Amino acid sequence: MGFKRPQGTVGMQKQFSPLTMRLPVLLAALVAVATCTKTFVGHQVLRIIPQSDEELQKVQELQDLEHLQLDFWLAPRKLGLPVDIRVPFPSLQAVKAHLEATGVSYSIMIEDVQALLDEEQREMLRSSRQLPLDTTTFNYDAYHTIDEIYNFMDMLVAENPNLVSKLEIGRSTENRPLYVLKFSTGGTNRPAVWIDTGIHSREWVTQASGVWFARKIVQDHANNEGVASILETMDIFLEIVTNPDGYAYTHTTDRMWRKTRSRHSGAICVGVDPNRNWDAGFGDAGASSYSCSETYHGPYPNSEPEVKSIVDFVKSHGNIKAFISIHSYSQLLLYPYGYTETPAPNAQELHEISAKAVAALSSLYGTQYEYGSIITTIYRASGSTVDWTYNQGIKYSFTFELRDTGRYGFLLPARQIVPTAEETWLALKVIMEHARDNIY
Amino acid sequence: MPGLRSSPPALLLLFLLAVPRGSRAGQALEPGSRSAAAAARVALQYRNCQAGSLGGLRALGQVRKATLKNIPESGHKYYLQFSTEDYRTGEDAGNCLATVLYPKKKSRPVVSIKCSHTKDQKEIQEEDNRFYQRIRHQSKPITANNIPDSYGNIEPALEPVWALAVAGSSSIMWEKSTETLGYFLAQVKSVRQWIRKDDFLEFDYTVLLHEMPTQEIISCHMRLTWLPGRPLKVKHFCASEGHGAEEGSGAESGSAAAPSAEKGASF
Numbered sequence: 001m002g003f004k005r006p007q008g009t010v011g012m013q014k015q016f017s018p019l020t021m022r023l024p025v026l027l028a029a030l031v032a033v034a035t036c037t038k039t040f041v042g043h044q045v046l047r048i049i050p051q052s053d054e055e056l057q058k059v060q061e062l063q064d065l066e067h068l069q070l071d072f073w074l075a076p077r078k079l080g081l082p083v084d085i086r087v088p089f090p091s092l093q094a095v096k097a098h099l100e101a102t103g104v105s106y107s108i109m110i111e112d113v114q115a116l117l118d119e120e121q122r123e124m125l126r127s128s129r130q131l132p133l134d135t136t137t138f139n140y141d142a143y144h145t146i147d148e149i150y151n152f153m154d155m156l157v158a159e160n161p162n163l164v165s166k167l168e169i170g171r172s173t174e175n176r177p178l179y180v181l182k183f184s185t186g187g188t189n190r191p192a193v194w195i196d197t198g199i200h201s202r203e204w205v206t207q208a209s210g211v212w213f214a215r216k217i218v219q220d221h222a223n224n225e226g227v228a229s230i231l232e233t234m235d236i237f238l239e240i241v242t243n244p245d246g247y248a249y250t251h252t253t254d255r256m257w258r259k260t261r262s263r264h265s266g267a268i269c270v271g272v273d274p275n276r277n278w279d280a281g282f283g284d285a286g287a288s289s290y291s292c293s294e295t296y297h298g299p300y301p302n303s304e305p306e307v308k309s310i311v312d313f314v315k316s317h318g319n320i321k322a323f324i325s326i327h328s329y330s331q332l333l334l335y336p337y338g339y340t341e342t343p344a345p346n347a348q349e350l351h352e353i354s355a356k357a358v359a360a361l362s363s364l365y366g367t368q369y370e371y372g373s374i375i376t377t378i379y380r381a382s383g384s385t386v387d388w389t390y391n392q393g394i395k396y397s398f399t400f401e402l403r404d405t406g407r408y409g410f411l412l413p414a415r416q417i418v419p420t421a422e423e424t425w426l427a428l429k430v431i432m433e434h435a436r437d438n439i440y
Numbered sequence: 441m442p443g444l445r446s447s448p449p450a451l452l453l454l455f456l457l458a459v460p461r462g463s464r465a466g467q468a469l470e471p472g473s474r475s476a477a478a479a480a481r482v483a484l485q486y487r488n489c490q491a492g493s494l495g496g497l498r499a500l501g502q503v504r505k506a507t508l509k510n511i512p513e514s515g516h517k518y519y520l521q522f523s524t525e526d527y528r529t530g531e532d533a534g535n536c537l538a539t540v541l542y543p544k545k546k547s548r549p550v551v552s553i554k555c556s557h558t559k560d561q562k563e564i565q566e567e568d569n570r571f572y573q574r575i576r577h578q579s580k581p582i583t584a585n586n587i588p589d590s591y592g593n594i595e596p597a598l599e600p601v602w603a604l605a606v607a608g609s610s611s612i613m614w615e616k617s618t619e620t621l622g623y624f625l626a627q628v629k630s631v632r633q634w635i636r637k638d639d640f641l642e643f644d645y646t647v648l649l650h651e652m653p654t655q656e657i658i659s660c661h662m663r664l665t666w667l668p669g670r671p672l673k674v675k676h677f678c679a680s681e682g683h684g685a686e687e688g689s690g691a692e693s694g695s696a697a698a699p700s701a702e703k704g705a706s707f
Contacts, residue, residue, distance in 0.1 A: 143591055204590075255590045256626065256648065256657045273655075294655035368502065370472045377474065379653035406481075406624040407499055407527070409650055413592030 040117060042089030045073065045110035048099070049082050058102045059083050068095060084109060135159060140212050140421075142414050143204050145251055146176070146244055152211055153179060153240070160218050163231075169239075170309025173262040176244040178309050183217050183236040191439060192235040193322045193432050196310070199274050199385070200258045201246025203328040205402050205412045205420055210240035210326070212421035213428070230432050234321070243274055243306050256410065258294050260304050267291035272298035275327075277307045280387035281339025286380035297383050310385075314392065322396035322435035323389040324428060329409050330378065330401035331369045333358055333427065336390040338374030338381035346395060347373060353396070353434050357427035364423040367403065374399065396435045400424065466509025466519070476506035478622045479518035482614055483538035485623075486551040488527075489611035492671040494603040495559070495567025497527035504535075515543040516619055524555065527606060528599075534558050542619040549617055568668040571600040572641070581635050582643075587628040601631055601643070608664040609647045611674045616649075626650040626657060640665045649678070 050056035059076045062068070062085070071086040087095050099106050110116055132138040135155050144152070157164045163183055170178045184190065197210030217236060220226030227236070241247055245261035259271030269292035276287035279301035283289065287297035302308040314320055335350040337343075344350060354371035361369055374381055378401070386397035403412055403420045412420070469476045480500050488497050501523030509517045518540045524533045538553035557564075574597075575582065587602050588594045594602050605628045613623035629646040636642050645662040660678040 250590075255586075258655060294657070379474070405500070406650075407530075408588065408592050409624050409626050411588045411590065411592045411627060413588070416592075 040086075040113035042092070043086055043110075043113040044089075044092060044108055045084055045086050045113060046095070046099075046106045047082050047084050047109045048104060048106045050076065050079055050104070052079070055102075055104050058099075058104050062095070062098075070095070086110075086113060135215055135218075138211075138215075140208075140215070140418055143208055143417070144211070146241060146248055149207065149211060149241055150177075150179065153181060153214070156181070156214055156218060160221075163218060163221055164214075169313045170305055172243075172245045172306055173260060173304070174245045174248075176248070178239070178244070178306065179241070180237050180239045180313070181214055183221075183231060183238070185221075185231045187233075187235075189317070189319050190233065190235045191319050191321045191435075192237055192317065193230070193324070193435060194237045194239075194314070194320050194389075195324045195326065195428065196239040196242045196385075197326045198240060198247060199242040199306070199325060200327055201243045201250045202256050202258050202410045203402075204250070204410065205328050205417060206326045207241055207247065208414075208417045209402065209421040209424060210238060212418060213425060214238055214240065216421075216425055227429060227432065230429075230436050234432070234436055236432075237320075239310070242310075245306075246271070259296065260306055262298075262304060264291070264299050264303065267296075267299075269296075272296050272304050274304050274307050275325075275385055276381065276383040277301060277304050278311075278383045278385055278388035280384065280391050281337075281382040284339050284382040286339055286382035295381075301383065311388075314389065314394075320389075320394055321439065322398075322431055323386060323394045324398045324400065324431060325385045326400045326402065326424075328402040329404055329406070329412070331367065331403060331405050332377055332399075332401040333361075333369055333371040334374045334377055334386075334399040334401070335372075336374065336387045336397055338378075338384045338387055341375055343373065344390060350396070350398075353431060354398070356434075357398075357430040360430050361423045361427040364426060365419055367423055395440060396431060398431060400427070466507050466517075469506040469508055469518075471503040471506055473503075473506065475508070475619070476503045476518065476520060478617075478619075479506070479540040479542075480520050480522045480536075480538065481622060482549050482617045483520065483536065483540050483551050483553045484524065485610040485614040485617070486549070487536075487553050487555065488607055489614060489672055489674065492607070492666065492669070493564055493568050494571045494600065494607060495564040496557075497603060497606055498524040498533050498555075499527045499530075501525050501532070511541070513544070515541050515545075517541040526559075528603065532558055546618075548615045551614070565668065571603060572666075572668045574600045575604075575633075575641055578633075581633040583630075583632045584628075585630045587631070602628060604641070604643060604664065604666060605631065605645055605647060605662075607666075607672055608643075608645065608662050608674045608676075609649065609660070611672065612647075612660055612662065612676045612678065613649060616678070621654070622652045623658075624650045624652070629659070636665075640667050 048059055050059055056076055056079060062070060063072065063076070068091040069088050070091065072083070073086060074082055074084040076083045131151065135152065138152055153166055157166050163185065165182045167180045167182055168177045169180050172178060195213065198207035217227055221228050221231055243260055246257050246259060249257045249261060259273050261270055262272055263270055273287070273295045276295050276297040282301045283297055288295045290296060298304060302311055333354045335344065335347070335354060351372070358369040358371050361367060370377060374384065386399050390397040402424060403416060477500065480503050484498055484500055503520060503522045505521040507519040509519070511517050520538045520540065521535065523535050525531060526533045534556040536553055536555035538551065541550040543550065582601055584598055584601065587598055587605070606625060609625045613625070616623060626648040629648055632644045634642040634644065642665045643663070645664070647660050647662055649658040649660060651658055658678050660676050662674060662676045665673045
């Protein structure tokens with residue numbers, strides 16, 4: 001590192017490269033060293049521009065003084081070209097004295113090399129995946145960890161305190177907080193829309209879309225377009241990481257994990273399918289009573305805190321008018337019921353809304369969706385989320401299955417996150433607008 | 441048939457003749473129906489492994505027409521017309537006519553399928569040769585894990601290996617499919633190449649299959665050999681236990697024998 005060149009080396013820079021351009025590269029090299037062994041506290045970088053052959057020779061002589069441990073960032077070449085020297089703290093006095101005594105003028109380019117390195121390190125950490133500075137620099141084209149998403153939520157709230165607040169509705173089995181973002185322009189207990197993503201942890205495009213939705217709501221409100229009109233009379237609740245224990249597990253251990261991470265006495269295996277744990281046809285055909293199954297319904301309804309917390313929230317809120325639970329994959333828009341073939345009382349209306357929502361979704365990138373009731377369109381499923389919410393009186397209860405149809409399945413390439421979120425948002429707006437225009 | 445470019449009248453006529461008419465004809469299905477799509481998928485899985493081609497791999501586009509007929513003593517037979525896409529690029533790859541019979545007795549579906557194509561045979565052969573050369577010219581035996589990775593990425597260098605896995609696992613998925621159980625390739629967990637003295641490529645794979653509607657992840661081991669222009673040779677063994685089998689907190693109570701993932705759950 002640095003610019004120690006053997007005596008008499010040719011290979012001088014043909015072109016003058018400004019210190020400012022070289023600085024990050026050199027600093028990076030120093031950082032690499034700094035983090036291992038050395039410290040550069042008190043080191044300074046001096047710049048000398050030799051104006052005469054004598055001055056040039058004096059500077060060149062410095063190169064021979066090994067004991068000074070000088071590090072030439074720009075070696076002496078010819079008159080008028082700068083020479084940059086990193087001088088270790090112990091040698092500073094001696095070098096400056098020598099230059100002054102021989103009448104060679106110099107300037108201090110860097111007062112304290114270590115201080116600059118520390119600043120550089122902070123900047124590098126910030127610009128890496130660890131901590132984006134704000135929701136504008138957040139990378140929506142990538143999948144994120146729980147910590148990154150929770151950090152995003154805090155930033156969103158901090159940037160929009162009059163619109164967004166964060167509620168903790170409970171704790172997961174492994175004691176992770178269950179956070180819901182509330183978007184509201186005021187009022188008291190306004191009619192509301194609920195959206196959840198990530199209830200099945202391996203369905204990564206859904207949590208990623210949830211993050212995008214959160215920012216989209218804020219943007220629409222700021223620009224007074226899109227859902228801004230919905231926010232005039234309704235609140236939006238958004239739970240992005242509905243199954244945080246499962247999500248953490250997909251990052252650390254098993255990318256294909258679907259369920260919660262609960263351990264119930266008498267159960268051989270870990271985890272309950274949170275989309276079979278609701279009190280609607282609980283335990284009927286369409287779920288498994290075997291704990292090792294991916295569709296294990298659990299020992300009793302709402303045994304999972306991830307489910308119970310939403311149940312409690314919905315009941316105590318009492319004014320939710322539309323409820324949308326988001327999954328992947330298959331490209332489907334579904335409405336109740338899954339546990340019975342009996343059509344939902346307003347199945348006709350739900351079917352019409354679905355047709356409109358799917359048309360809106362398709363209009364953006366041509367993505368094809370099928371739609372219908374859960375039982376006729378995908379399969380019989382008991383104890384599912386929207387069957388319960390529907391039976392609570394939430395007329396507009398829907399489930400989405402996002403991209404794709406099996407080519408990548410759960411492992412949807414990150415480049416498809418934003419297009420998926422964008423098209424899904426159009427469908428969500430249709431549902432929200434219908435709820436707003438058909439208040440009950 | 442040479443020079444087949446799109447669904448010609450002759451094929452359509454064959455299809456119309458094949459589709460039974462009248463009240464005993466069998467019921468027309470909604471093109472969007474799950475079972476029609478599932479049957480079409482099975483037909484393509486069959487074709488993808490039979491064709492022994494990587495450049496010719498196809499995914500399901502849209503089902504255009506579907507009919508279901510009950511063949512007494514035999515099983516349920518689907519008559520299908522659907523569009524397809526190139527598996528890698530998603531581009532339109534032509535249309536297919538297929539029949540899929542799910543036998544009453546537990547055995548693999550019986551498939552007949554005929555497709556038009558947008559790429560001609562020469563193009564596909566050249567692609568296969570390119571895939572083949574890309575693998576052959578590696579300096580050491582290929583080993584890799586997690587294709588695609590958690591983020592959906594497939595390293596360009598590993599694309600041919602992944603395409604081979606799609607072709608090979610298609611044979612597993614076709615064989616395992618029933619009228620109620622369907623499969624998707626979720627991930628290639630690991631791959632290891634065996635260098636041979638002859639020109640054939642040989643690989644050991646562990647693949648994860650996503651089973652629907654049970655949602656189970658089935659781990660299968662697959663050994664395959666391939667030479668462009670030759671059918672794929674595939675030997676496989678799938679674990680019967682779901683991938684989530686790990687210790688909980690005690691002995692299972694309530695349900696009887698643990699159902700193996702090979703059988704459908706209560707759907």
